[in-house]
Amino acid sequence: MSDVSRLRELVAQSCRVLGKLNLTKEPSGHVSARVPGEDRVLIKARGPEESGLRFVSARDIITVDFQGKKVAGDDGLETPQEVFIHTWLYKTRPDVHCVVHVHPLTVVLFTICDKPLLPLYGAYDPSGLRLLTDGLATYPRSITVSNEQLGEEFAKAMGNKQSCLMRGHGITTAGPAVEEATLTAIKLNDAAEINYRAALLGTPRPIPPEDIEILVGKARPNTRSVHANSNWRYYCKLLDEEPV
Numbered sequence: 357m358s359d360v361s362r363l364r365e366l367v368a369q370s371c372r373v374l375g376k377l378n379l380t381k382e383p384s385g386h387v388s389a390r391v392p393g394e395d396r397v398l399i400k401a402r403g404p405e406e407s408g409l410r411f412v413s414a415r416d417i418i419t420v421d422f423q424g425k426k427v428a429g430d431d432g433l434e435t436p437q438e439v440f441i442h443t444w445l446y447k448t449r450p451d452v453h454c455v456v457h458v459h460p461l462t463v464v465l466f467t468i469c470d471k472p473l474l475p476l477y478g479a480y481d482p483s484g485l486r487l488l489t490d491g492l493a494t495y496p497r498s499i500t501v502s503n504e505q506l507g508e509e510f511a512k513a514m515g516n517k518q519s520c521l522m523r524g525h526g527i528t529t530a531g532p533a534v535e536e537a538t539l540t541a542i543k544l545n546d547a548a549e550i551n552y553r554a555a556l557l558g559t560p561r562p563i564p565p566e567d568i569e570i571l572v573g574k575a576r577p578n579t580r581s582v583h584a585n586s587n588w589r590y591y592c593k594l595l596d597e598e599p600v
């Protein structure tokens with residue numbers, strides 16, 4: 357398998373994982389990856405022949421250029437309207453090799469109510485904690501990011517963060533690899549679930565700063581968590597698959 361074919365399979369696998377975990381609604385949402393060394397992107401297509409995320413195969417992944425124009429892919433598969441979320445992150449951030457955009461219900465609730473996601477857990481998931489302490493970007497508008505101007509505006513709002521909460525809409529995560537950006541989306545959703553349930557149960561208390569210091573300090577420098585590979589394998593196994 358060529359590197360690009362493998363990358364296409366990996367983008368499709370990421371879609372299936374996110375779909376399996378119900379991290380998005382119906383067929384909405386897309387995952388993309390930068391084609392190494394080219395101004396091109398592999399992205400999950402929309403259009404009349406599209407598949408819902410849970411059922412995506414490599415066929416659903418089309419190739420677009422940095423203007424969001426489809427350059428390869430089956431008929432009936434089209435560029436997602438919000439391709440500009442992806443292209444602008446690739447154009448402005450050389451560190452980004454994968455972008456995930458989905459609409460996870462619980463996170464969307466927090467964007468609607470303007471409630472912060474608090475650092476409520478430590479050893480439960482240190483890398484999830486770190487995601488929160490690193491700070492989440494927010495995009496205050498609730499519209500479809502469907503042109504160059506909005507793509508640029510969105511990329512500015514996200515800055516150099518790994519994840520961005522989009523008001524009344526969803527989330528975007530970005531990372532150096534497909535597995536990493538996908539796990540970030542999953543962890544962000546987990547953080548929202550815990551915050552939501554804790555608020556239902558009582559008054560959530562953030563964990564002590566000294567514990568945050570120890571736990572987050574452990575996770576630095578900016579490298580993959582030691583558990584990232586096994587976490588990814590776990591989610592692939594949920595699909596009865598091996599990692600691509």
Ligand SMILES: [Zn+2]
Pocket residue numbers: 385438457458459525526
């Ligand atoms: Zn969207």
